[in-house]
Amino acid sequence: MMTRAPAVNRIPADFIRPFSDSLALSLTRAFLASADGMMSVASPAERLRHDPVALDIVTKSQVTIPTLPGTPAVAATQVHVLGALLGTDSMLPAVLPNATVAPFGQAASMFVPGYSRDGSAVGFSKAGSPFAPVQRDLSLGYTLTAGRRCGFISVFTREAMFSELFVRRQITGDIGAGIDTLMLSTNAADDATGTPAGLRNTVNAIGATxxxxxxxxxxxxxxxxxxxxxxxxxxxxxxxxxxxxxxxxxxxxxxxxxxxxxxxxxxxxxxxxxxxxLAISSADRPLRIEVSDQAVLHMDTSPTALTTAGTPPASAFPERSMFQTDCKALKLVADDLDWGWRTIAGNCIAWVTGVTW
Structure with missing residues (x-):
């Protein structure tokens, strides 16, 4: 009589080394654990016992925040998590400490009052005399809109999934380059895709010296x-x-x-x-992480439906089957991500192009 061999945990040795403070490392481990779960009977708690942050990310990506007791171990908003994840792969970590960052909660939009530096009202006053108020128009500012989703899908071969360093560098590099390109662009807002305007939109470049x-x-x-x-x-x-x-x-x-x-x-x-x-907002729930070894993807920067009715029917090209090519698709989504300048007066960004040095 043949007996079934016991399941083998295929997580590599460097995957279970002692817990690291790096959120990038923990997020990578969460990705890999989600993928490994397709072929291992080990629970996430067992596979990630040395990294509670990675376990927290996996758990919260599968359930909703209200079902979880206590304070989330990850940062308050998804944009904070992205900032901690990206490190030197993006300008975002340098921007967040001084930007106005707030979650939408259940709101569909959020008005962030304008910002300006006005010291004209600061002065001395004798006892019993009034102080002068700052004359600021509180109706001016920027409205952040919920419902914008920012994400990406990255495809790895099954063999590449077992290189933690490779996956981590690929994920942070892709997200960092993508977020920076979107934020720093000169493009206007695109209502069709929900893309906010780039921070350089409507700002003319200063001539190079x-x-x-x-x-x-x-x-x-x-x-x-x-x-x-x-x-x-x-x-x-x-x-x-x-x-x-x-x-x-x-x-x-x-x-x-x-x-x-x-x-x-x-x-x-x-x-x-x-x-x-700068005003930035995003959801106060965890980043969404999904892994598939069954999906069929339209491998194009402007993907469409895989098939379109017609005479004859049209098919998207090129396509890749994760199952047929023995690959895995990893998807990360940040919900309700939006940004915009909230200045009342003055310039908040200036740039120069075509430098001669």
Missing amino acids: AGGGEAAMTADLSAIGAAVAKVGGGNVLYVASPKEFIKIRARLPLFKLPLVASSGLADGVILCMAPVA
Whole structure:
């Protein structure tokens, strides 16, 4: 009589090393545990016993927040989780500490009052005399809209799923490049897809300084910084394309203002922003994680329905079957993600293109 061999936990040894504080590592483990669950009888609690954060992510991606006791171990909103996950793969972690970040809760929209720096009303007053109020129009600001979903699907071969480092770097690299490209674009809002306007939309570029060299570099950095300082004061953030980031760090080692690299900017582009004037919101429930080894995907940047009725019927091309090609599709979705500037007056972002240095 033949007996069935016991199930083998195929999680690699480096997957169960002692718990790490890295949320990126924990999220990767959550992805891999979800995928491994298709072929292992081990429970998530057993597979992730060394990483409670990863177990928390897996659990909360499968059930709703109200069913879970206690305080979530992950950050308050999905955008905070993304910021912690991405690290140096995105400008988002540098923006979040000073931006206005709030969850929608059950609201369909949220009005964030405008921001400006006005010290004209600050003064002394004798006892019994009134202080002057700041004359600010509270009706001005920015309305964040719920219902916008941002996500991606990444396909891995079954063999690649067992390389934790590869999966982690691929996930953070894809998300970081995608979020930065969307946030820093010059595109208007797209109601068809629910995409918010890019932060550079309607903001004209400042002309680059001619002549090249460190003098031109300093002049360009000063020009965009001065344009934003009226709103942000000393609380400004420089974002440069990777090529220009390396140049600035190499040629101006004493440049002490915050500077990050972003693949969301083309070569020759640098910008300066006032994060304090930025409003960002997202859902206060966990990121959604789904894994499939059965799905059929339209492998296109503008996917359509797999089949469309007609004479003759149309089929999307190219397609990939996860089952037939022995691959797995990992999907991550952030719900209710929106952003926008909430300044009443003044510039909150300035950028220059075509630098000569």
